[in-house]
Amino acid sequence: MITFEGVTKRYRDGTVAVDDLSLEVPTGAITVFVGPSGCGKTTSLRMINRMIDATSGRIALDGRDVREIDPPTLRRGIGYVIQQAGLFPHRKIVDNVATVPYLLGWSKQKARARAMELLELVGLDPGLAGRYPFQLSGGQQQRVGVARALAADPPVLLMDEPFSAVDPIVRASLQDELLRLQSELRKTIVFVTHDIDEAVKLGDTVAVLRVGGRLAQMAGPATLLTEPADDFVREFLGRDRGIRRLSFISAKEVRLSQAPSDLATDESGRPLGWRTADGLAAYGTFDPETDSLRAALDAALLSANGVAVAVDEEGRVRGVAGRDAIDELLAEYAPSPPSPPAADAGPAEEAPA
């Protein structure tokens, strides 16, 4: 666990980048620092590996003050990934990834073998190992950056806007890849972004910072979307909070009914469309085992008759869910009503005489 206790950073020119920040980054989970430009995200991140030293307060790694650990030792246990990967331009990909193992004195053979393993782990073709960074796409370079940070198997990974320099499609695949890696590796990850969508997608916990380096709210993404602490957080989360929250509710509990005979399927049971007088009409599918309530609702909206088709992992029909079944679950997850007035406030409807 990484703990910030009343941490303040005042730069020489008097700028207070981080102001009395206290929070806990749990072990083995992704914590995202998000907030508008200049709110102190990068400063907070870099104080963890002492690229920047705090002016006051304490940052502890598993209870140990980071100031007690000399920076090279500290950084060996902390991988660091930055925007545009920051690869060494004159080193081959394999040697970029092997940077830390070389520093640790591993033999060239062992370091390169580890690098090849890592390239595969981050989803890169090992055939790229002999290239130079400029011969790779932005997304590939970013994967190399992640592989390099993982080289010495550090328990902690700091990621500073690692995916901001790539287009939205590559970005989404890098995010998915990070989630896949994390489900295997269970690192303690601190991830900085200014993109709230990225924050709620990746974060087990999201810390929203406001300019001046103050913590506005720290919560799981679903809670953040349902119960923003104040107007600043609400505005920062932007529109569609209600719909986006459905991504965090599993579709497992959606009540399924037997597929009616007007759902046409092929011989292996995969849907073909809704039978109508004019032929087959559009249908939408979701997999209750892996999809969210948002996907189930989307499937219903995409179906010509408003009925979502539930499928298994092979794409075979398991049943259907009408809007009534989806609405039942939506109602269950509706935000809680305001708490009743305190008992001593008297019954609200009794007007004073």
Ligand SMILES: Nc1ncnc2c1ncn2[C@@H]1O[C@H](COP(=O)(O)OP(=O)(O)OP(=O)(O)O)[C@@H](O)[C@H]1O
């Ligand atoms: N070396 C420095 N000297 C003086 N002020 C600095 C220095 N580095 C950062 N700052 C200021 O500290 C504040 C926080 O900067 P920081 O880079 O931590 O913010 P950020 O949230 O990461 O921003 P961005 O999303 O734009 O990268 C900003 O006002 C910035 O101008």
